Amino acid sequence: MEKTLSIIKPDAVERNLVGQILSIFEKNSLKIYSIKKIKLSKKMAEDFYFVHKNRPFFNDLCTYMSSSPVVVSVLEGDNAVAKNREIMGATNPKDAAKGTIRNLYGISLDKNSVHGSDSKENAKIEIDFFFKE
Numbered sequence: 338m339e340k341t342l343s344i345i346k347p348d349a350v351e352r353n354l355v356g357q358i359l360s361i362f363e364k365n366s367l368k369i370y371s372i373k374k375i376k377l378s379k380k381m382a383e384d385f386y387f388v389h390k391n392r393p394f395f396n397d398l399c400t401y402m403s404s405s406p407v408v409v410s411v412l413e414g415d416n417a418v419a420k421n422r423e424i425m426g427a428t429n430p431k432d433a434a435k436g437t438i439r440n441l442y443g444i445s446l447d448k449n450s451v452h453g454s455d456s457k458e459n460a461k462i463e464i465d466f467f468f469k470e
Contacts, residue, residue, distance in 0.1 A: 341412050341418045345451055347401060367414040367420060379399055382398070385463070421454070424437060425437060428446065439451065
């Protein structure tokens with residue numbers, strides 16, 4: 338079974354959408370393998386999003402992701418990475434397909450409610466970041 342990382346971002350946690358979002362994953366044959374609620378420090382957010390270090394949005398992203406708790410989970414299932422990305426929808430909620438998480442709950446490009454690994458390789462790195470075994 339393939340695994341991927343999901344983060345329910347601060348905007349969705351603050352609006353009490355965790356259960357609704359997790360339910361969407363489960364209804365789409367993704368099993369919640371591991372889960373925890375944490376408050377990222379700014380340093381943790383910077384380490385996690387290091388790949389975007391030179392992008393203009395990096396500081397705002399890290400400030401936002403460390404602003405309040407997030408829910409990180411490992412999702413498991415057939416083609417979990419691709420399936421999660423499909424379920425999440427486009428990064429910009431305005432472009433996200435009807436019924437996707439970002440279409441349903443995203444507020445803006447910055448506050449789009451969820452993060453998901455973009456490849457099998459990054460899924461392993463991201464899972465290890467939060468769930469060191």
